[in-house]
Amino acid sequence: MAAFSITVNNKKHQVEVDPKMPLLWVIRDVIGLTGTKYGCGITQCGACTVHVGNAAVRSCMFPVESVGDEKITTIEGLSESGDHPVQLAWKEIDVPQCGYCQSGQIMAAVALLKENPSPTDDDIHKTMTNICRCGTYNRIKKAIKAAATARV
Missing domain, CATH: 1.10.150.120 ([2Fe-2S]-binding domain)
Incomplete structure (x- = not known):
C-alpha cells in the first residue's frame, strides 16, 4: 500500500492503495465515482476512458502510480450539468x-x-x-x- 494525492474532477483526493491498482478501481471503488465503466479489463473496449492530463486513457490497466501530478477528468467532471x-x-x-x-x-x-x-x-x-x-x-x-x- 502507498499513499497518493490525486486530483479528480478538480478535487484533491488522498488514497491509500496498491501502486499498481488500476486507476479505474481507484475512481470507482475508492473515490466512489461510478460513471466510468468497466468493460473488458484489457484496454480494448474503451468503456473506462478518462482523461489524464489532456490524454484519453483507458483506466482499466493504467496504474494509479502512473498518474503523477496530472489532473484526472471523468465523465462526472466534464461539465456540471451535462452541457458540454x-x-x-x-x-x-x-x-x-x-x-x-x-x-x-x-x-x-x-x-x-x-x-x-x-x-x-x-x-x-x-x-x-x-x-x-x-x-x-x-x-x-x-x-x-x-x-x-x-x-x-
Whole structure:
C-alpha cells in the first residue's frame, strides 16, 4: 500500500492503495465515482476512458502510480450539468442505445476534438477505437461532427 494525492474532477483526493491498482478501481471503488465503466479489463473496449492530463486513457490497466501530478477528468467532471458540447451533441443525435459505453465514447470524443477541432470521417474512424456493443458508430460520428461545428 502507498499513499497518493490525486486530483479528480478538480478535487484533491488522498488514497491509500496498491501502486499498481488500476486507476479505474481507484475512481470507482475508492473515490466512489461510478460513471466510468468497466468493460473488458484489457484496454480494448474503451468503456473506462478518462482523461489524464489532456490524454484519453483507458483506466482499466493504467496504474494509479502512473498518474503523477496530472489532473484526472471523468465523465462526472466534464461539465456540471451535462452541457458540454459533446454531451449535447450526443443527446441531440440520440446516440446511446444501452448507454454502457457512452461515458468512455464521450471522453474519447472530447479528447479527439481537443486535438483535432475539425476531424474528417477518416480521423474519427482512426481515433475512435472504443467499442459500442449496440453498433451506434454512425450516430457517434454524426455527434462528433455536430460537436465540432459547435466548436468544442
